[in-house]
Amino acid sequence: MAGTFNLSLLVAAIRLTTPILLAALGGLFTQQANVLNIALEGMMLSGAFTAVAVSFFTHSWVMAILASVLVGLIMAWILGAFVVRFKALNVIAGMAVNLFASGFTAFLLRTIWTNKSEMTQGLVGIPDVVIPGLCNVPVLGELLSGYSFLVYISIVLVFVAQFVLYKTKLGLRIRAVGETPQAAASLGVDPDRIRLTSILISGALCGLAGAHLSLGALCMFTENMTAGRGFMAMAVIFFGDADPYKVAIGAFLFGLAEAISMRLQSVGLPSHFIIMIPYVFTVVSLIVVSINKMKAQTRKSSES
Amino acid sequence: MTQQDNVWRRIAAGIGRPLLAIALALAIGLVIISIAGEDPIESYRALIGGAFVGRSNIENTLVRSIPVIASGLAVAVAFACGMFNMGVEGQLYLGAFAAAWIGFSIKGVPPLLHVLLAIGLSAAVGAAWAYLPAIARIKWGTSEIVTTMMLNYVAQYFTSYLVSFPFKEPGDLQQTPAIFSSAELYELSAASRLHVGLLLVVVFAAIIAFLLKRTALGYEIRMTGLSPSVSRASGINTDRTAIRAMLISGAIGGIAGAIEILGVHHRFINNFSPGYGWDGLAVSLLAKGNPIGILLSGIFYGGLQSGANIMEFATDVPKQLIDSLRAIIILFVAADFTGLKLLKAKPKLPSGSGQSGRKEVKTCGRNV
Structure with missing residues (x-):
């Protein structure tokens, strides 16, 4: 009995990890380019709404996913234009994007549909993937098979992100601009362009994260349904020092904490401290990272 | 005469930009409402009338604006020192709970003293919550933007547990439980629940304006915000100044929560804030951190909120619009469109200078 409890908890954790992971994979590119992106939440919410709206009108989940990515890109482009071109403080511009997404999706939700059942009737969700052969294996089947399509995509994307970041020219440029923009510029790389590109990548992946949330996990859209997951993704990025593998681990820990707190809630126990842990851990690890950096710096300067 | 001209020009410059942003946003709204098939003129009439016409509407607007103004002042003090306090929302929650706790757990205290105790504890709690990010920033260079933001969630979940x-x-x-009546703020109007907290935030705005413009600490805060290196060279202890600014900011954040609890709800309610701390950030930005400007932009914000409710009621336009x-207003106020000219002149500039227009090198999380 205890075993199945644990297994289903793990399955729930994996489901809850995906939206955070997708958004964090996007955000780590802006982080590597040294652009603090607090708009993950808003871009994700826009993607979530778009997925539901497009699925409702076209009855195609593929179209819905593509449209979410597109809208994520558009939001990112607006953010990028204001941050990179018009020199708005990225914290402020990001906050505006979040506020806009939250207000405008709620506005459209109420303008397009009069009630919830009207919306959910026409929706085509993202299908679950049953892995043939594996689905009948007792433990592994339950653990690895039957998740929504984008769950698998998100795992593939961890490796893609790792590859792009460390093995391609674009990844090198993003990291270079993040570390020393002047040096990158002197080598003929336009830092603004790279920053904009990194913001666009984050937008596309946040769109995907939103699509998973609304059309993969729930098959409906509710107001502010991202519920802070974009900020969780931000925490995860800092937690994992913007490294794809570490970020994946961090995202899973957040997913696990969420799953455990849901369990506790369902039996009436206080779940608040469990859900708090990842945030506390992020703050602590941030401080530890900066202390280490400071130590390394003082060591370097004392050597020279 | 010329000096007076200068003052007016400065005021015009300070107000002109936000007004332009507001006009632009309203124009965009006009288009959206028309596309949605509603009457934009009717909607805006309801919005503005609902915000600023008639006694009860004005009172509702003011009630709404009180916590936003207080939060805005909190943000402004830290910002003057070059620090981002993104944690006002968390400070507000903790301060609110502290005030409620004093309010319902201590009995038989004289009214004024009871209120002062509650506000005092909330200020202490808010300041304490801001202290950790401030210290981490000063001692180890940890981005206070991220830590304050993360600590919001911790504060919110913690009060939610309590x-x-x-x-x-x-x-x-x-x-x-409800607070004792001795801890309640004096009610100015029973119908709208407008309370004496309005006068309190006006006083606070005046105090902050005085602090920043007329005291040594205020001078040091502003100098540190403008240029830490110059300030250090001229003998200002910038570390101490920045920590003090964050402590004051956190204390005001805590008081913002206390005022809302003691004035309106009379008890702590789970998740009572619809994001006052964030609204405070926006209001502070709109006013460029000027305390008197924050009063005006805070009332404008409160007006938009209560007017939106009336608009939704009177027309079919959802208030979330x-x-x-x-x-959109925030985005346009935050943007620097002189950058458009810069863009054309760009080839003349060294290409690495993209950052230089920004005041904000320290927000770059990973490397700090």
């Missing part, structure tokens, strides 16, 4: 378990009033609702317009 009000769901140890201090829960028996019943279905997640709220504490106004949230989108608020976002």
Whole structure:
């Protein structure tokens, strides 16, 4: 009995990890380019709404996913234009994007549909993937098979992100601009362009994260349904020092904490401290990272 | 005469930009409402009338604006020193709970003293919550933007725990027992619940304006915000100044929560804030951190909120449209469109200078 409890908890954790992971994979590119992106939440919410709206009108989940990515890109482009071109403080511009997404999706939700059942009737969700052969294996089947399509995509994307970041020219440029923009510029790389590109990548992946949330996990859209997951993704990025593998681990820990707190809630126990842990851990690890950096710096300067 | 001209020009410059942003946002809203098939003129009439016409509407607007103004002042003090306090929302929650706790757990205190105790504890709690990010920033260079933001969640979940378990009033609702009447802020109008907190935030705005413009600490805060290196060279202890600015900011954040609890709700209610701390950030930005400007932009914000409710009631336009317009206002106020000219002249500039227009090198999380 205890075993199945644990297994289903793990399955729930994996489901809850995906939206955070997708958004964090996007955000780590802006982080590597040294652009603090607090708009993950808003871009994700826009993607979530778009997925539901497009699925409702076209009855195609593929179209819905593509449209979410597109809208994520558009939001990112607006953010990028204001941050990179018009020199708005990225914290402020990001906050505006979040506020806009939250207000405008709620506005459209109420303008397009009069009630919830009207919306959910026409929706085509993202299908679950049953892995043939594996689905009948007792433990592994339950653990690895039957998740929504984008769950698998998100795992593939961890490796893609790792590859792009460390093995391609674009990844090198993003990291270079993040570390020393002047040096990158002197080598003929336009830092603004790279920053904009990194913001666009984050937008596309946040769109995907939103699509998973609304059309993969729930098959409906509710107001502010991202519920802070974009900020969780931000925490995860800092937690994992913007490294794809570490970020994946961090995202899973957040997913696990969420799953455990849901369990506790369902039996009436206080779940608040469990859900708090990842945030506390992020703050602590941030401080530890900066202390280490400071130590390394003082060591370097004392050597020279 | 010329000096007076200068003052007016400065005021015009300070107000002109936000007004332009507001006009632009309203124009965009006009288009959206028309596309949605509603009457934009009728909607805006309801919005503006609902915000600023008639006694009860004005009172509702003011009630709404009180916590936003207080939060805005909190943001402004830190910002003057070059620090981002993104944690006002968390400070507000903790301050609110502290005030409620003093309010319902101590009996038989004289009214004025009871209120002062509650506000005092909330200020202490808010300041304490801001202290950790401030120290981490000063000592180890940890981005205070991120830590304050993360600590918001910790504060919110913590108060949520307190009000769901140890201090829960028996019943279905997640709220504490009501505070004793000795801890309530004096009510100016029973119908709208407008309370004396309005005068308090006006006084606070005046105090902050005085602090920043007329005291040594204020001078040091502003100098540190403008240029830490110059300030250090001229003998200002910038570390101490920045920590003090964050402590004051956190204390005001805590007081903002206390005022809302003691004035309106009279008990702590789980998740009572619809994002006052964030609104405070926007209001502070709109006013460029000027305390008197924050009073005006705070009232404008409160007006948009209560007007949106009236608009939704009178027409079929959902009130969330106004949230989108608020976002557009923030975006346009934050942007520097002189950058457009810069863009054309760009080839002349060294290409690495993209950052230089920004005041904000320290926000770059990873490397700090």
